[in-house]
Amino acid sequence: MASRSQTRAEAAIKTIISTSSAPKTDGKLNFLHLDLNGLLSVKAGATSFASQESKLEVLSNNTSTVQSFEAMIGMHCIATLLFTELLVQQLRKAASEGENGRTRVVWTSSGMAEEGSLKNGIEFSALDNGTGSLWINYGQSKFETWLLGREFARRYGGDGMRQCLGAYTEVYAGLSEEVGLQKNGTYVIPWWRVYGEEVAPPKNLCGALRMEKGRLGYGEKF
Numbered sequence: 607m608a609s610r611s612q613t614r615a616e617a618a619i620k621t622i623i624s625t626s627s628a629p630k631t632d633g634k635l636n637f638l639h640l641d642l643n644g645l646l647s648v649k650a651g652a653t654s655f656a657s658q659e660s661k662l663e664v665l666s667n668n669t670s671t672v673q674s675f676e677a678m679i680g681m682h683c684i685a686t687l688l689f690t691e692l693l694v695q696q697l698r699k700a701a702s703e704g705e706n707g708r709t710r711v712v713w714t715s716s717g718m719a720e721e722g723s724l725k726n727g728i729e730f731s732a733l734d735n736g737t738g739s740l741w742i743n744y745g746q747s748k749f750e751t752w753l754l755g756r757e758f759a760r761r762y763g764g765d766g767m768r769q770c771l772g773a774y775t776e777v778y779a780g781l782s783e784e785v786g787l788q789k790n791g792t793y794v795i796p797w798w799r800v801y802g803e804e805v806a807p808p809k810n811l812c813g814a815l816r817m818e819k820g821r822l823g824y825g826e827k828f
Contacts, residue, residue, distance in 0.1 A: 608640035608651065642669075642685040652692035661700035662693050664780045666712040667751075676736040678747035686713075687754055694762070701766035707788075710768040712780045713755035715793070717773060719748040720808055727814045728753065728824055750828060752793065753814060757825030759791030760817040770794055791817060 609615035619635045636658075640651035655662070667686040675684055690711055701709035719727070722745020729737065729746065736743045752771055759769035770779035771793040779785060779794040793801035801807060807815060814824040 607635055608638040608655075610639065610641040610643070612637055612639060640689070642689070645685065645688055648685045648688050649692060652689055655693065656696060659696060661703065662696035663700045663704060663709050664712070665690060665693065665697065665710075666714070666776050666780050668714045668776075676732070676734060676743060676747075678736070678740075678743040679733055679750065682714075682747040683750050683754060686751075690758070697762075697767050698765050706766060707768050709766060710770055710780060711755070711758060712776050713751050713758075713769065713771045714776060715752045715755075715771050715773050716744075716748040718745040719752050720811065721745060723749040723811070725810055726822065726824065727811045728828065730827070749811070749814075753825045753828055755793075756791050756815050756817055757828070760825065763790040 607615050607619055609618075615637045619637065622635060638651060638655055641647040667690060669681050669686075697709055697711065718741075722741050724732075724737075724742060724746060727746070727749035732743075732746070737746070755769045755771040758767075762769070768785075768790045770785060770789075771791075772779040772795070774796045775794040775798065778798050782798075784798075785792060785794060785800065789800060793807075795801050813820060813822045816822070817825075
């Protein structure tokens with residue numbers, strides 16, 4: 607359980623253990639100090655994890671805050687991107703030794719990725735200082751989280767690592783067997799639906815989100 611507060615994390619672990627039936631597993635809940643407020647502390651957290659574990663099956667990225675970037679970009683993208691990059695080796699090892707499609711990274715997005723973002727979802731000139739609108743900055747940062755998940759799916763799908771995106775669906779996206787490797791890069795929306803099957807993203811965002819033919823390359827650039 608990664609947290610910047612050891613006291614709160616250990617209290618949560620104690621609550622989970624005391625109120626839940628013990629599963630038949632050798633697994634344990636351990637605290638990992640991870641402060642996403644600065645990139646040096648992110649690196650320290652990843653190094654600490656790597657020193658304890660050789661494999662990582664499921665990583666669920668939520669939010670962070672990083673100074674020297676536009677607040678929303680730092681909050682939702684930068685630190686989680688670095689933490690994930692630093693643990694690619696552990697993710698690859700889990701994917702190579704585990705069940706097909708079991709290893710995955712979950713990126714937390716929002717409906718605001720569609721409603722509040724700019725044309726094509728991202729304005730590269732506004733990454734450092736924002737647009738002047740908190741609404742648009744938030745929407746753009748959540749679209750960029752979506753973009754990161756799609757780009758990771760393009761880069762690492764061949765390694766057996768599945769990337770999922772979710773809004774209020776992180777547990778399902780991270781653990782459900784219904785979202786297999788063939789749905790790598792998929793967006794899971796409430797409740798337990800895959801974006802693109804029952805509903806589709808707005809057309810103005812599709813070019814930026816494509817991983818193959820017709821893609822704009824925005825994920826790679828970002």
